[in-house]
Amino acid sequence: MGNTASRKIRKSYFKRSTGDRLFSGILVLPAVVITVIFIIVPIIDSVIKSFLDFRVKNIISNQPGKWNNFENYIKLFQNEKLTGAIITTFSFVLFVVILQFVFGMLLALILNSKIKGARFLRSIMMTPWVVPTIISALIWMWMFQPQYGLMKYIVQLFTGGAVTDFAILNNPSTALLGIGIAALWKQVPLTTLLFLAGLQNVPDDMLEAATIDGANKVRQFFSIVLPYMKSVINVAMSMAIINNFKQFPLIWTMTGGGPDNATTTLAILSYREAFVSNNIGSGAAVTTVWMLLMVVVVFIYKKLMGETEVD
């Protein structure tokens, strides 16, 4: 009875007033205008520019770019810059996202297991997350420093003096790994925090019942904890995928894309083409391919997550 009455009032409050549409429209207007002008229009514009011969000198002399028959794309594929960058980007994303899941989950499970000082640990473990990206790059460059770095010393110590020239960022085959470690350092805390929140959704009585039934911890984790955390894992991992796909300052500061292009991801390649080589059209071609890949990846990810839901 009370419920229907309140529904009636709600109806009159929201539908009767003619001003609702206007009021709501005015309220959302600033956000929509700003997003359209500074995000949507630039994105469309950059896709258009990717088909043009457009350089920084066009901006200075205020001349429009010229259609150049997909030359930006053809060149990028011919000199294998783009394929290299795509492979590098995917390796980086895969490495960071998978390890982030593993470390984040381990830490969350441990912090959730009623150990002493869990609250305190939860709050201090968040610190790397608030360290600005460029500063985390500097911190890890100092750790990895090839002459006086701590890592060089630790590696020397653990290998009994066999490896004395450990310089992870200077070697093309390990540089990406070095950046990945720095990325993990900054990102694991937030993932852990989200997973901890997700663990609150797992009903205790289910776990107790499972324990009584004799299911071990590993079994409980896979058949009870994981399914209950699905939505949180889903959100945390899509965030991680998107953020690492976009990662720029960390790589740019630590290696600048080198050595020997070993860490040139799509973000680095597009920035370098557009703002270092001043070939804006070519940079736009890289970001266009990149956006398409991102759509594909998110689509596949959604599909995979959707399918496991059916099981």
Added chain:
Amino acid sequence: MKKNFLGSLLKYGTLTLILLFLLFPLYWVTITSFKSNMEAYKFPPTFIPEAPTLSSYINLFTKNNAFFVYYKNNFIVSGFVAFLTTVVAIFSGYALSRFRFKWNSWILAILLASQMFPVVSRMISLYDLMGDIGLINTMPGLILALLADMLPFTVMLMTSFFQSVPVAIEEAAYIDGASRLQILYRIVTPLVKPGMVAVVLYSFLMTWDDYLHAATLIQNDSLRTLSVGVALRYLGELSYDWSLINTISIIGTIPMILLFFFFQKYMIKGLVAGAVKG
């Protein structure tokens, strides 16, 4: 019994390793900032400064104080962006949560998609666009670009906070004759204070961290913000002054750590709400 012992050994061993990975680098930077350049370049390194000194801090405050211009600019930019983001996010969050119109789903779709686009792609065109409207190389230009960058996530976050406020309170105020704006300002907004704090902190933290926007839209050294300023001035091609860099790292991080520890309750609540519901 034995299995239990092994279990907790594994548990505490893993915990220690992960925490060491997360926290030791911070300790390392802190102690390096208190070492003299001589000691910082010692190999093998010292784990506790032998002769702690403030020399690199004094150096930063006296000789290398261009840093503080970047620092100040970063405060101005992040402050404005945080303020504007919060105001805009409150308006649109309220509208999106309270009024159901056809355009709502379109707006949400635009906001969601905006988060995915690479920043470089936007910068390529903004560099040109900002030049046309005379906003390149100005702080308002940078602030607007960053505001746009912050809005998608914060609007959705605010929407989810408004959704958790019961409509009945507003209905009562409406019947009492309060206007729509009065309801929004006096009645609903105070109820979503935790969400507001989360939005302020989130946008402040994220803009403090910005590199790409400032790198492309600002060319004048006196307008540069922290990340770009530090990268261009202190990271020379060959020789890095590591004591100075470690000191910069500490000073550049302190405001964020203070903010986080004072407001961590709101921050965590907001982020979790945004991630779990959004």
